[in-house]
Amino acid sequence: xxxxxxxxxxxxxxxxxxxxxxxxxxxxxxxxxxxxxxxxxxxxxxxxxxxxxxxxxxxxxxxxxxxxxxxxxxxxxxxxxxxxxxxxxxxxxxxxxxxxxxxxxxxxxxxxxxxxxxxxxxxx
Amino acid sequence: xxxxxxxxxxxxxxxxxxxxxxxxxxxxxxxxxxxxxxxxxxxxxxxxxxxxxxxxxxxxxxxxxxxxxxxxxxxxxxxxxxxxxxxxxxxxxxxxxxxxxxxxxxx
Numbered sequence: 178x179x180x181x182x183x184x185x186x187x188x189x190x191x192x193x194x195x196x197x198x199x200x201x202x203x204x205x206x207x208x209x210x211x212x213x214x215x216x217x218x219x220x221x222x223x224x225x226x227x228x229x230x231x232x233x234x235x236x237x238x239x240x241x242x243x244x245x246x247x248x249x250x251x252x253x254x255x256x257x258x259x260x261x262x263x264x265x266x267x268x269x270x271x272x273x274x275x276x277x278x279x280x281x282x283x284x285x286x287x288x289x290x291x292x293x294x295x296x297x298x299x300x301x
Numbered sequence: 302x303x304x305x306x307x308x309x310x311x312x313x314x315x316x317x318x319x320x321x322x323x324x325x326x327x328x329x330x331x332x333x334x335x336x337x338x339x340x341x342x343x344x345x346x347x348x349x350x351x352x353x354x355x356x357x358x359x360x361x362x363x364x365x366x367x368x369x370x371x372x373x374x375x376x377x378x379x380x381x382x383x384x385x386x387x388x389x390x391x392x393x394x395x396x397x398x399x400x401x402x403x404x405x406x407x408x
Contacts, residue, residue: 212397214345222337222345222388224397236395239302277335277350284350286397287335287390291344 179203181211181273181292188298189263196259197295199273206254207231210276210285213247213258216294217269227276227285228256236285263299270294303327305391307400313408320376322403324389329369333393336365336374339402340385348387349374381407 184198199211212227226237230249237247249256256273272295274288304327314320324334332352337345347356349365352372362377376383384407389400 214399221386221402222339222390222399224390224399227395227397238396238398272344277347279350284333284392285395286392287347287350288345289347289356294344 179275179290181275181290183271183273183292183295186296186298188300191262191264191299191301193263193299194259194261195263195297196257197271197297199256199258199292201254201256201275204275207251209278209283211249211256212274212276212286212288213245213256214272214274214288215241215269216272217266224286225258225271229285230254230256263297265299265301267297268299270296302396303330303391303393303398305389305398305400307389307403309403310401311404311406313406314379315408316379316381318379320379320383320405322374322387322389322405324367324372324374324400326370326372326391330391330393332368333391334365334367334372335390335392336363337388337390337399338383338385339388345388376405379405379407 210227213225215223225241228235230251273292275290277287277289334352336349339345353365391398
């Protein structure tokens with residue numbers, strides 16, 4: 178069974194750093210792109226970026242380029258999303274998700290399996 | 302980057318009604334369009350990909366159409382369990398873009 182398990186909720190202060198995780202299991206972690214999606218309170222889904230754990234090839238939405246860093250450690254089947262200096266506007270639910278593949282066709286930017294979400298609250 | 306514009310932002314309909322949501326891309330994306338359903342407090346669920354292909358296990362009352370810049374999600378007979386927010390997603394490159402969402406409620 179494919180599973181993506183994310184790290185727990187965090188409460189941080191502005192200016193602090195943070196790294197959240199997403200561990201994949203039940204499939205070959207290095208063969209599928211993993212993406213991150215933001216959902217601010219009461220708002221819609223925002224596509225942030227993706228990483229291919231096999232070679233760490235990473236793509237960012239222009240809206241998130243330079244704001245976050247996506248990485249992966251294939252030895253422990255885990256992808257990460259990190260901030261060097263959090264802002265109050267980073268308060269949101271963050272989801273990781275795995276790319277969709279079917280019938281031999283795979284689409285890096287579309288997702289089928291999702292993690293349960295990690296709620297980040299940034300407040301002074 | 303490609304922008305995705307969904308309409309309406311909110312709709313209220315009766316059980317059994319036919320419901321249509323549209324999504325427009327700022328430039329042609331062929332059929333690289335997916336639809337997701339997100340129920341309150343839940344993780345998004347893939348309904349349709351390639352503009353019109355129903356994901357396995359999704360009820361047949363859901364359908365999608367369109368190509369290029371204009372796409373439609375239709376629920377042929379709205380059910381109480383369809384209360385959710387629906388999002389389109391453009392995935393025609395290695396960068397994706399979601400529409401802003403359409404909240405569907407029962408009248």
